[in-house]
Amino acid sequence: xxxxxxxxLWVALGVLGLILFARLLMVPDDFGVHGDSFTYNFYxxxxxxxxxxxxxxxxxxxxxxxxxxxxxxxxxxxxHKKVQCENCHGPAGNHPDDVEYLPLNKERSMCLRCHADLGxxxxxxxxxxxxxVDRHHKRRRECVSCHNPHDPREDVE
Amino acid sequence: xxxxxxxxxxxxxxxxxxSSLPLSAFVVLTTDEAKAAVANATVRWGYLxxxxxxxxxxxxxxxxxxxxxIPYDAPxxxxxxxxxxxxxxxxxxxxxxxxxxxxxxxDKIRDEEIDPDTIAKAFFVPKLCNQCxxxxxxxxxxxxxxxxxxxxxxxxxxxxxxxxxxxxxACPYGVRFFHPEHKVADKCNFCxxxxxxxxxPACVESCAFGARRLANLRDPDDPVTKIITTERVxxxxxxxxxxxxxxxxxxxxxxx
Numbered sequence: 001x002x003x004x005x006x007x008x009l010w011v012a013l014g015v016l017g018l019i020l021f022a023r024l025l026m027v028p029d030d031f032g033v034h035g036d037s038f039t040y041n042f043y044x045x046x047x048x049x050x051x052x053x054x055x056x057x058x059x060x061x062x063x064x065x066x067x068x069x070x071x072x073x074x075x076x077x078x079x080h081k082k083v084q085c086e087n088c089h090g091p092a093g094n095h096p097d098d099v100e101y102l103p104l105n106k107e108r109s110m111c112l113r114c115h116a117d118l119g120x121x122x123x124x125x126x127x128x129x130x131x132x133v134d135r136h137h138k139r140r141r142e143c144v145s146c147h148n149p150h151d152p153r154e155d156v157e
Numbered sequence: 158x159x160x161x162x163x164x165x166x167x168x169x170x171x172x173x174x175x176s177s178l179p180l181s182a183f184v185v186l187t188t189d190e191a192k193a194a195v196a197n198a199t200v201r202w203g204y205l206x207x208x209x210x211x212x213x214x215x216x217x218x219x220x221x222x223x224x225x226x227i228p229y230d231a232p233x234x235x236x237x238x239x240x241x242x243x244x245x246x247x248x249x250x251x252x253x254x255x256x257x258x259x260x261x262x263x264d265k266i267r268d269e270e271i272d273p274d275t276i277a278k279a280f281f282v283p284k285l286c287n288q289c290x291x292x293x294x295x296x297x298x299x300x301x302x303x304x305x306x307x308x309x310x311x312x313x314x315x316x317x318x319x320x321x322x323x324x325x326x327a328c329p330y331g332v333r334f335f336h337p338e339h340k341v342a343d344k345c346n347f348c349x350x351x352x353x354x355x356x357x358p359a360c361v362e363s364c365a366f367g368a369r370r371l372a373n374l375r376d377p378d379d380p381v382t383k384i385i386t387t388e389r390v391x392x393x394x395x396x397x398x399x400x401x402x403x404x405x406x407x408x409x410x411x412x413x
Binding site: 012031034035037039040041042043044047048051052053054056057058060071083084085086090091094109112113114116117118119120121124125126129133134155 | 214219220259275278279282291292295296301302303313356359365366367368382
């Protein structure tokens with residue numbers, strides 16, 4: 001057999017070799033099967049750490065209570081006690097280290113999330129909350145100008 | 158009987174090998190050692206949604222978007238709340254404006270007024286990734302960029318995902334979307350960065366009504382696991398065989 005017949009074969013093998021070499025360089029060492037299933041556990045192990053290191057923004061009411069004792073005392077005794085601080089005050093993030101003040105949302109729409117009357121039957125959880133019809137109740141005023149959000153049973157002085 | 162030096166050395170080496178075997182090859186594990194050998198068998202995350210308690214305030218959606226850096230005004234979200242209003246004539250009205258991010262403050266559904274007297278039942282259903290045991294999204298990924306961790310959460314490797322969108326098509330629950338900033342597939346991961354630190358997912362933390370709860374299904378003393386194992390729970394689209402691990406209390410037939 002003449003040697004030139006084999007030339008395409010050498011080219012093909014060379015390309016294959018290059019691809020394998022590139023793959024060796026590009027695929028991270030920790031890529032592989034980590035678990036009992038090739039289908040579901042074939043991944044880069046470092047990715048799990050990447051997700052674990054994702055920054056936490058919502059710190060939870062227990063963190064807020066450490067400093068904001070007055071408001072938390074009122075809040076803890078009120079019907080709003082299960083509404084966590086950051087629902088209305090926004091995520092704390094690294095507060096107070098880098099953000100001194102958290103923006104407070106005082107809009108009506110905030111309160112209406114729970115307290116808008118939708119006219120649903122009593123079997124709907126929503127219907128068991130005190131509710132108003134938005135267009136019939138003090139349209140132009142912020143709810144918090146009359147109702148104390150930390151304890152809605154109290155009026156604002 | 159004669160024994161050459163060569164034979165003696167052979168037999169001695171063989172005997173030494175055999176006598177060393179039982180020590181290394183036949184170790185009897187204690188229960189704790191056996192448990193440790195099965196990697197991370199102490200945690201399998203599950204989730205319980207009590208639709209009876211959901212009021213549709215949408216705080217969970219808002220918290221999720223903030224916590225997981227999902228562009229707030231983009232029409233994508235990792236979790237959302239659906240509203241179902243079933244009228245007495247059998248019609249079901251469904252909506253989820255902005256995924257329920259701003260709550261449900263209007264009684265109009267898709268600009269349609271519904272007379273309260275005609276309503277038979279109304280309820281809210283939170284949805285999120287089901288962290289399936291047989292995740293269709295993982296099966297179709299051509300590059301191994303999405304996978305199931307040992308504690309049962311399906312994650313996406315943002316560095317490895319090529320953004321082909323196969324997984325978005327494959328998910329029967331429609332929980333996956335294309336992240337507009339990272340240009341990769343994205344979905345709920347039970348706030349993996351929080352649950353691995355002993356915190357609750359942002360949606361669970363922000364739910365004032367206890368409609369959303371996280372469970373460690375491998376811990377029989379976990380109160381939420383007790384509810385899942387002893388009460389009447391349902392999963393979404395069971396017929397797909399994906400073995401979802403988000404369980405629903407009070408699920409209605411109209412929920413799809």
